[in-house]
Amino acid sequence: MKVLTVTLNPALDLTVQAPGWQPGAVNVVPRAQTDAGGKGVNVAALLADWAAQSGEALSVSAGGFLGAGNASAFEALFRERGIADVFTRIPGETRLGVKIVDPQASSTTDFNLPGVQVSAAQLEEMLGHLSGLARQQDAVVLAGSLPPGVPPDLYARAVAALAQGGSGPLLAVDTSGPALRELLQAERLPQLLKPNIHELEAALGRLLPSDADRLDAARELLARGAEWVALSLGEEGAWLVWEGGAVRALPPRVDVVSTVGAGDAMVAGLVSARLAGLDPAAALRRATAFAAGNITRLGAKLPPYDELMALHPQVRLQKGC
Numbered sequence: 416m417k418v419l420t421v422t423l424n425p426a427l428d429l430t431v432q433a434p435g436w437q438p439g440a441v442n443v444v445p446r447a448q449t450d451a452g453g454k455g456v457n458v459a460a461l462l463a464d465w466a467a468q469s470g471e472a473l474s475v476s477a478g479g480f481l482g483a484g485n486a487s488a489f490e491a492l493f494r495e496r497g498i499a500d501v502f503t504r505i506p507g508e509t510r511l512g513v514k515i516v517d518p519q520a521s522s523t524t525d526f527n528l529p530g531v532q533v534s535a536a537q538l539e540e541m542l543g544h545l546s547g548l549a550r551q552q553d554a555v556v557l558a559g560s561l562p563p564g565v566p567p568d569l570y571a572r573a574v575a576a577l578a579q580g581g582s583g584p585l586l587a588v589d590t591s592g593p594a595l596r597e598l599l600q601a602e603r604l605p606q607l608l609k610p611n612i613h614e615l616e617a618a619l620g621r622l623l624p625s626d627a628d629r630l631d632a633a634r635e636l637l638a639r640g641a642e643w644v645a646l647s648l649g650e651e652g653a654w655l656v657w658e659g660g661a662v663r664a665l666p667p668r669v670d671v672v673s674t675v676g677a678g679d680a681m682v683a684g685l686v687s688a689r690l691a692g693l694d695p696a697a698a699l700r701r702a703t704a705f706a707a708g709n710i711t712r713l714g715a716k717l718p719p720y721d722e723l724m725a726l727h728p729q730v731r732l733q734k735g736c
């Protein structure tokens with residue numbers, strides 16, 4: 416099975432581990448690490464990990480824009496994990512993403528920078544490069560924010576183009592802000608959507624405080640063509656809603672190192688499960704185990720196979736109505 420992940424706005428994530436840090440004070444940092452990241456890059460890395468561990472035949476490509484000035488960390492990741500690099504290089508440097516992790520407060524604070532300005536010509540070149548490739552895939556994952564210069568309806572347009580004729584790849588989208596708002600207003604939704612609760616509330620312009628509100632909102636998206644809506648709730652787990660039902664996962668307790676990429680691990684779990692023909696409940700169990708495993712490490716990385724498989728039965732599933 417072939418999967419292409421698309422990251423228009425990747426990030427070089429600088430994770431600073433700062434127990435008890437205080438804003439406005441001098442904080443001495445015992446440890447920091449830089450990882451090639453961005454949502455689609457993380458999904459590709461996690462899918463490649465899973466393929467290597469499980470023997471599920473997945474061939475993973477990653478594309479989008481990369482700043483030519485600091486591409487080496489990304490290139491090293493792609494080499495290490497056997498990911499085909501189909502990124503378009505543009506002048507400048509891929510943005511930094513600053514993540515401050517405080518194990519004492521169990522918190523992760525994100526600073527996501529805007530990214531490199533993209534011109535209309537660069538966008539056309541990248542889309543031209545990826546559109547043929549996308550049609551040859553079993554799944555295409557469009558993930559993350561859009562960099563400056565890219566119109567907010569880009570994902571909506573890409574989904575409409577790739578879904579034409581109904582025989583295209585499985586399309587999964589994980590985005591936020593204006594890109595999610597535009598996508599949710601489009602005529603055609605992708606088969607798989609994974610917003611977190613805050614992203615969905617912001618895109619719909621209303622709060623979703625109860626389970627009933629959340630299931631209703633997910634079902635509105637099903638009515639417009641989505642097949643699986645995964646609504647993630649941070650440490651409270653996630654709902655997966657499909658036409659035949661809904662299931663809630665409660666994650667296992669793990670020693671959290673950094674929650675960065677938890678949602679990307681969930682997307683990787685859902686996409687791999689769907690390609691392997693798992694039913695929605697089994698897919699959500701896998702996705703929640705991937706997320707729990709990923710947050711025990713820095714960067715987009717699954718734990719070793721035995722540890723990952725041991726997390727699966729620890730995911731509690733509850734049927735929704």
Ligand SMILES: Nc1ncnc2c1ncn2[C@@H]1O[C@H](COP(=O)(O)OP(=O)(O)OP(=O)(O)O)[C@@H](O)[C@H]1O
Nearest residue numbers: 611647648649650652653666675676677678679706
């Ligand atoms: N503190 C935690 N403990 C256990 N599991 C967690 C925790 N935080 C997140 N998860 C798991 O990860 C999944 C996705 O988390 P979340 O809702 O925060 O996604 P997200 O906001 O898209 O993440 P990100 O943008 O950082 O990748 C959750 O459904 C849950 O299973």
Ligand SMILES: O=P(O)(O)OC[C@@]1(O)O[C@H](CO)[C@@H](O)[C@@H]1O
Nearest residue numbers: 426452453454512527559560676
């Ligand atoms: O600005 P976006 O694209 O929404 O999010 C970017 C980002 O926070 O997402 C990943 C975690 O999901 C990180 O690797 C990266 O820094």
